Amino acid sequence: MIKTRVVGVGTSIDETVYAIVDVRGNIIAKNSFPTTDFPNANDFITFLSDRIIELVEANGGYESIRSVGISLPSGNFKSGCIEHSPNMSWKGQIPMAAMLRDRLGLAVALGNDAHVRALGEYVFGSAHGLKDFLYINLGHGVGSCIFTNGKAYLGAEGFAGEIGHTCIVPNGRVCGCGMAGCLETYTGSRGIVMTAQELLETDSRPSLMREMVIKTPKDVFECCEKGDELAIETFRRTGEMLGVGLANYASVLNPEAIILAGGIAHAGKWLIEPAQASFEEHVFHNVKGKVKFLTSNLNESERDVLGASALAWNVKEYSLFI
Amino acid sequence: MIKTRVVGVGTSIDETVYAIVDVRGNIIAKNSFPTTDFPNANDFITFLSDRIIELVEANGGYESIRSVGISLPSGNFKSGCIEHSPNMSWKGQIPMAAMLRDRLGLAVALGNDAHVRALGEYVFGSAHGLKDFLYINLGHGVGSCIFTNGKAYLGAEGFAGEIGHTCIVPNGRVCGCGMAGCLETYTGSRGIVMTAQELLETDSRPSLMREMVIKTPKDVFECCEKGDELAIETFRRTGEMLGVGLANYASVLNPEAIILAGGIAHAGKWLIEPAQASFEEHVFHNVKGKVKFLTSNLNESERDVLGASALAWNVKEYSLFI
Numbered sequence: 001m002i003k004t005r006v007v008g009v010g011t012s013i014d015e016t017v018y019a020i021v022d023v024r025g026n027i028i029a030k031n032s033f034p035t036t037d038f039p040n041a042n043d044f045i046t047f048l049s050d051r052i053i054e055l056v057e058a059n060g061g062y063e064s065i066r067s068v069g070i071s072l073p074s075g076n077f078k079s080g081c082i083e084h085s086p087n088m089s090w091k092g093q094i095p096m097a098a099m100l101r102d103r104l105g106l107a108v109a110l111g112n113d114a115h116v117r118a119l120g121e122y123v124f125g126s127a128h129g130l131k132d133f134l135y136i137n138l139g140h141g142v143g144s145c146i147f148t149n150g151k152a153y154l155g156a157e158g159f160a161g162e163i164g165h166t167c168i169v170p171n172g173r174v175c176g177c178g179m180a181g182c183l184e185t186y187t188g189s190r191g192i193v194m195t196a197q198e199l200l201e202t203d204s205r206p207s208l209m210r211e212m213v214i215k216t217p218k219d220v221f222e223c224c225e226k227g228d229e230l231a232i233e234t235f236r237r238t239g240e241m242l243g244v245g246l247a248n249y250a251s252v253l254n255p256e257a258i259i260l261a262g263g264i265a266h267a268g269k270w271l272i273e274p275a276q277a278s279f280e281e282h283v284f285h286n287v288k289g290k291v292k293f294l295t296s297n298l299n300e301s302e303r304d305v306l307g308a309s310a311l312a313w314n315v316k317e318y319s320l321f322i
Numbered sequence: 323m324i325k326t327r328v329v330g331v332g333t334s335i336d337e338t339v340y341a342i343v344d345v346r347g348n349i350i351a352k353n354s355f356p357t358t359d360f361p362n363a364n365d366f367i368t369f370l371s372d373r374i375i376e377l378v379e380a381n382g383g384y385e386s387i388r389s390v391g392i393s394l395p396s397g398n399f400k401s402g403c404i405e406h407s408p409n410m411s412w413k414g415q416i417p418m419a420a421m422l423r424d425r426l427g428l429a430v431a432l433g434n435d436a437h438v439r440a441l442g443e444y445v446f447g448s449a450h451g452l453k454d455f456l457y458i459n460l461g462h463g464v465g466s467c468i469f470t471n472g473k474a475y476l477g478a479e480g481f482a483g484e485i486g487h488t489c490i491v492p493n494g495r496v497c498g499c500g501m502a503g504c505l506e507t508y509t510g511s512r513g514i515v516m517t518a519q520e521l522l523e524t525d526s527r528p529s530l531m532r533e534m535v536i537k538t539p540k541d542v543f544e545c546c547e548k549g550d551e552l553a554i555e556t557f558r559r560t561g562e563m564l565g566v567g568l569a570n571y572a573s574v575l576n577p578e579a580i581i582l583a584g585g586i587a588h589a590g591k592w593l594i595e596p597a598q599a600s601f602e603e604h605v606f607h608n609v610k611g612k613v614k615f616l617t618s619n620l621n622e623s624e625r626d627v628l629g630a631s632a633l634a635w636n637v638k639e640y641s642l643f644i
Binding site for chain 2: 157165
């Protein structure tokens with residue numbers, strides 16, 4: 001029987017979505033559960049594999065499934081492990097791919113969220129047809145994945161892509177990683193909220209933001225849409241910093257395009273126009289005017305399982321009787 | 323006849339060296355002439371090809387030569403052109419590889435100096451046996467080349483590697499490229515001289531540098547060797563900036579090693595120790611403590627022709643009668 005389906009699993013801090021996906025990216029069946037129910041990684045793998053078996057048996061059977069791909073924060077494709085995640089409760093280095101493979105008897109490929117989502121964009125989304133691009137995920141953190149010649153650039157040990165922790169302001173804002181001036185402290189969600197708060201303290205102009213508690217970039221975005229000057233200035237400053245970080249990246253990597261994704265990318269023109277202006281100002285002349293800015297066009301609820309399904313095709317089929 | 327030799331050409335602003343090199347990196351014969359004699363690129367190619375033919379005919383004949391590699395500042399491997407060089411007198415986009423091929427009837431591969439030297443280190447030097455490394459050339463400019471999986475990462479159009487023009491100090495020193503705060507303005511030779519001058523103006527300590535005209539980093543280095551505090555502080559500050567730039571690069575690219583080359587790399591411990599300390603302070607924790615710092619071990623007078631000879635093997639043999 002020709003195996004034309006894979007299982008894609010997308011695990012975030014809050015939720016784990018798992019789906020059967022065919023080679024064209026059609027989602028045959030999908031389900032989810034809260035990741036937070038499993039503070040222990042073994043329990044998570046046991047529960048996840050039981051749920052996958054259930055879903056597969058109810059939808060075409062085990063024989064139709066070629067392999068499994070899973071997206072995990074701090075997942076490393078090269079080692080198949082989740083490694084020292086700052087945000088997940090599973091600590092240390094845990095061989096999640098092998099654990100899942102042993103329970104399912106199927107080959108399992110594992111990647112971090114930026115890698116898997118970039119692959120999803122490459123196979124099914126905005127990056128289709130591009131060979132050299134940067135994928136930037138703007139959310140709580142700022143993750144990225146470099147594609148060159150149609151392949152993910154992973155680095156010697158699979159840790160490449162940490163643009164969020166490149167220093168753009170020497171001795172700048174303190175970052176959760178312990179360093180200072182990281183791009184993430186200005187363009188991650190907490191950084192944007194901090195910029196809004198700093199502006200409210202130092203700029204006396206009236207602002208809708210003064211009458212509310214600014215918790216997320218979405219709150220700032222809503223004020224932008226109502227024409228609020230300080231909210232617009234918040235995203236302008238964020239975009240300026242993002243443009244510097246992306247320009248440094250592009251001067252070194254010479255991509256065709258930068259794909260912006262994640263919740264903050266939805267701030268649209270308020271963020272992307274100043275980011276692009278700052279990018280063009282700070283990028284080396286060889287690259288100036290040549291890098292396309294694109295936004296992700298995958299549905300946010302599906303991008304992880306689609307990307308993970310694309311990753312699943314990257315591993316050889318597994319046999320228990322090799 | 324099996325062709326076991328290539329011609330390697332290394333062109334810098336001042337001098338062009340050309341040599342016959344065998345597959346093991348032995349230089350069979352070598353000669354040179356001043357690049358500055360040829361303000362016109364056509365005249366340069368005509369003269370160079372005549373000299374190559376002379377050298378080849380006196381040393382084993384044309385039939386033994388498989389192909390030619392040439393290193394040029396602002397050379398682009400993907401296009402085979404020298405492109406908008408800020409430092410050479412040959413302006414615009416000039417198809418040097420095709421021009422040389424047409425005169426010699428041999429396949430010609432062309433690369434920029436960082437690319438060619440990195441390849442030289444990979445095949446014959448410090449990077450032998452490494453697969454993922456960064457090569458940094460510290461000189462008048464700060465050039466680099468990324469190697470991944472044993473291949474040079476060139477980017478969509480062959481312009482990758484411009485680490486010298488990444489911004490490390492927002493609104494910092496003005497760069498020759500028109501931007502501000504570029505790494506090159508702090509760690510290139512003019513930047514180092516400027517740091518020494520700034521220190522002499524703002525720090526009242528006695529210094530040997532006060533009694534001389536500081537023209538090059540070598541002048542500063544000589545004062546370091548005599549224990550001069552301000553000279554040592556000059557390289558400490560330079561190293562600190564270099565460490566930030568390299569850390570950003572390594573957080574994104576996760577290399578096994580960084581190879582430092584070029585005249586300034588000879589400043590040895592005065593530069594490399596503070597650079598490495600700053601690097602470890604600014605690199606993301608996944609990569610911390612894992613990146614080896616190495617220096618080039620190729621002879622400076624030979625590295626360009628050796629690298630160019632390695633590049634020559636990258637092109638298919640050329641036949642006039644295809």
